[in-house]
Amino acid sequence: AQSVAQPEDQVNVAEGNPLTVKCTYSVSGNPYLFWYVQYPNRGLQFLLKYITGDNLVKGSYGFEAEFNKSQTSFHLKKPSALVSDSALYFCAVRDGVTGGGNKLTFGTGTQLKVEL
Amino acid sequence: NAGVTQTPKFQVLKTGQSMTLQCAQDMNHNSMYWYRQDPGMGLRLIYYSASEGTTDKGEVPNGYNVSRLNKREFSLRLESAAPSQTSVYFCASSPIPQPQHFGDGTRLSIL
Numbered sequence: 001a002q003s004v005a006q007p008e009d010q011v012n013v014a015e016g017n018p019l020t021v022k023c024t025y026s027v028s029g030n031p032y033l034f035w036y037v038q039y040p041n042r043g044l045q046f047l048l049k050y051i052t053g054d055n056l057v058k059g060s061y062g063f064e065a066e067f068n069k070s071q072t073s074f075h076l077k078k079p080s081a082l083v084s085d086s087a088l089y090f091c092a093v094r095d096g097v098t099g100g101g102n103k104l105t106f107g108t109g110t111q112l113k114v115e116l
Numbered sequence: 117n118a119g120v121t122q123t124p125k126f127q128v129l130k131t132g133q134s135m136t137l138q139c140a141q142d143m144n145h146n147s148m149y150w151y152r153q154d155p156g157m158g159l160r161l162i163y164y165s166a167s168e169g170t171t172d173k174g175e176v177p178n179g180y181n182v183s184r185l186n187k188r189e190f191s192l193r194l195e196s197a198a199p200s201q202t203s204v205y206f207c208a209s210s211p212i213p214q215p216q217h218f219g220d221g222t223r224l225s226i227l
Binding site: 009034036041042043044045046049090102103104106107108109 | 120147149157159160164166174206208210212216217219
């Protein structure tokens with residue numbers, strides 16, 4: 001079975017500082033990995049994905065994530081945080097060999113708070 | 117672009133009442149999904165439809181039924197609502213293996 005862990009319920013960072021939101025995963029086979037962001041009273045919005053290729057993936061709004069196969073991690077990063085980045089972030093994984101329509105397993109979410 | 121549209125946005129039910137949540141997508145995606153979101157638990161898959169004409173159970177299907185009416189529409193039905201089904205419900209759609217696209221949710225309270 002596939003699973004995702006987001007070890008931090010909340011991350012606080014000062015505006016202009018780098019941010020990292022952590023994610024580790026467990027799948028059989030090669031993983032498909034995703035990051036989503038959720039603003040209050042909205043649905044999840046796709047940020048970036050890793051399926052294959054370069055371990056450093058760049059996505060929307062200046063976010064990037066690094067795939068580390070040996071550590072089974074896919075941490076979300078941004079060099080300089082903005083107050084507007086404050087939101088709930090979800091990591092998700094799909095088993096690359098599983099059929100059945102692209103089912104994802106989501107982590108429990110990390111609340112990011114960026115302060116002035 | 118409308119994307120994924122969910123109706124209604126809010127609903128309050130009494131225990132034992134029935135209700136259908138509607139979802140429609142205009143992106144010509146094959147796959148559609150229903151999730152529930154509860155505090156501290158992330159999103160949990162209720163049912164999904166890999167393609168028109170097929171539906172399958174997800175992680176938490178008990179108390180729910182679904183209908184894939186056509187390629188665009190995927191509805192979720194609560195036959196006899198229970199307080200434990202108070203949640204925010206999200207519909208999503210996707211091509212394969214590209215990312216899922218989400219609606220803005222239905223906030224459901226069951227008294």
